[in-house]
Amino acid sequence: MKDTVLVLILSTIFVRGEMYEEGSHVEVNTREAKELINRGVASLEVETDVEITEDETLGDITKPIEKMNKTELLNYAAELNLEVNETMTKADLIKLINEDAE
Numbered sequence: 001m002k003d004t005v006l007v008l009i010l011s012t013i014f015v016r017g018e019m020y021e022e023g024s025h026v027e028v029n030t031r032e033a034k035e036l037i038n039r040g041v042a043s044l045e046v047e048t049d050v051e052i053t054e055d056e057t058l059g060d061i062t063k064p065i066e067k068m069n070k071t072e073l074l075n076y077a078a079e080l081n082l083e084v085n086e087t088m089t090k091a092d093l094i095k096l097i098n099e100d101a102e
Contacts, residue, residue, distance in 0.1 A: 005033040007042040031080065035101045038076070040064045065094055073097070 004027045009020045015036070020026050028036065036042035068076065073093040077084045082100055084093065 003030055004028060005030055005044065007033050007036055007044060009042050011041050013041045032101070035080075035097070038065050039101075065097055 006025055006027050009022055009024045009026060012019065012021045013036075014020075015026050015028065015032070026042075033042070033044070037044065065073065065076065070090045070093065073090060074084055074086070074088075077093055077097055080097065080100055082096055084096065088096075
């Protein structure tokens with residue numbers, strides 16, 4: 001089982017088909033947490049029972065994907081194990097990452 005992280009929802013969103021309103025909490029795996037935080041719709045809770053190992057750190061999670069440059073998007077997509085290539089546009093990369101999160 002993947003380690004999970006408790007996140008605070010910052011705006012109403014759907015996570016795995018369930019709607020969460022602003023101020024609610026949801027437990028997600030670290031990849032989902034990183035994606036939600038990058039999109040600016042969630043933040044990490046200060047207190048959590050889950051320990052994230054150094055290999056699973058969320059890295060720089062303060063920048064929404066829409067604000068990333070192409071190189072950052074390519075690196076982020078690679079972290080998500082998505083198939084990408086250098087010829088993809090920034091818009092293509094954002095679309096691919098968002099589709100993977102659904």
